[in-house]
Amino acid sequence: MELINSSNGPREREIISIVATLDLDEDRMLELMGGVDRPTHHIIHCREDIKRLLGLSGDT
Numbered sequence: 001m002e003l004i005n006s007s008n009g010p011r012e013r014e015i016i017s018i019v020a021t022l023d024l025d026e027d028r029m030l031e032l033m034g035g036v037d038r039p040t041h042h043i044i045h046c047r048e049d050i051k052r053l054l055g056l057s058g059d060t
Helices: 010-023 026-033 043-053
Strands: none
């Protein structure tokens, strides 16, 4: 929260929030987001793609 409070606007807060979700498991992420469906381009899928690009997932 300290980092978010020291940010310079909504774009920076959004980026910080997105990075903070990288350590959340899918169940916790969906719990925080409420009862959402998983369409083709859901936030979970986007996060998985980013983690793969950054080498943060076990997938190759």
